[in-house]
Amino acid sequence: MGATGMNNMDFLFFSKREEQKYIPSHFHECFELVYYYGKGHTKIGTTSYTFRKNTFALVSPYTEHDELHINEADVLFVGFNSEREGLSHLNGVFEDDKDCTIENILLRMKTEFIQQQDDFSDMLNLLVGELSIHLLRVIGTRRAPKQQSDRMHYVLNFMDEHFRQKISIQALADLAGYSYGRFRHLFKEKYGVAPLQYLYVKRLNYARSALILHPEKLISEVALDAGFVNDAQFCSMFKRENGISPKQYRLSKAWKND
Structure with missing residues (x-):
């Protein structure tokens, strides 16, 4: 493979992103390629990622992406063309290796861009x-476990x-970048509970607190506020999990507080 015939730079920038810069x-x-020195979030295509210091985003041509920077930090980003096989399938956020190979390049x-010595463009x-070669090397050894963990953690935060x-x-599943079946399997494997069950547990916990903190609210209002489809679904699940109805639960707590 020739180096200059198919590998060329389009743009190179280095700047500081302000806190909460979107x-x-x-x-x-x-x-x-965007190299990060701070923390934040980015969505590349349909998949969302978190980034931190010494991670970098690789974005293929014509792939939509955004960024939200949580804190003020420097950022380096370069636009380039490459026909190296396999590079176009590596959208995502990745961690640099221990030698910071990507950062050093x-x-x-x-330095070349600033000094502009003879033949600097070449x-x-x-x-x-x-860079293209080392991207394949660095990502090839680090991609699967890290990205799977990051994606599932992002989805869990979203659910919370x-x-x-x-x-x-x-x-x-779409948010995590997996098929429906694969997402359910990975979620249960990682967190020990099916994703729908996790949502129901969160909703029931919220409802239990709401029943006590907001005695003026109807049971149906608490059910809808907690995210249940209707009060019938809520009452059925609540009784199955707690052994008593939401009304009985509210009364029992009220008596204890008298």
Whole structure:
């Protein structure tokens, strides 16, 4: 494979992102690599990721992506073209190796770009070729376990924050980037409970507290607030889990507090 015929740089930037800085969804006609020195979230295609210091995002051409930076931090990003086989299938956020190989190549690119010595553009293209090779090496050894863990953790956080809303398991599977069956299997394997059961447990815990804290609310109101389809479903599940109805539970707690 020739180095410069198929590997070339499109853009190179280095800047500081402000705290809570949001970069709206966009795409490029080339690959983009974003190297992070802070914490935040990004959505690449249909999959959401978290990033932190010394991780990097690799985004294929024409793939929509955004970013939310939690804290103020530097960022290095480069746009490049490469025909190296396998690179276009590696969208995601990855961890650099212990030698910070990817960071070091980007810093060499930055130096070449700033100094602009003779034939610096050719040198940048050669570094793109080197970068392409090392991306495959670094990601090849680190991709599967880390990304699986990150994706499942992101979905769990999403469920913890939005359990009172109508959430389908298929939507959660899409968010994690897995098929319906694969997601259910991985979730139960990791957390010891099926995803739908996890949502029901969260809703029941919320409802138990609401029954006591908001005695003025009807049982049907508590059910809807907690995320259940209707009060019949809520009462059935509540009695199965607690042995008594929501009304009896509320009365028993009220007597104890008298």
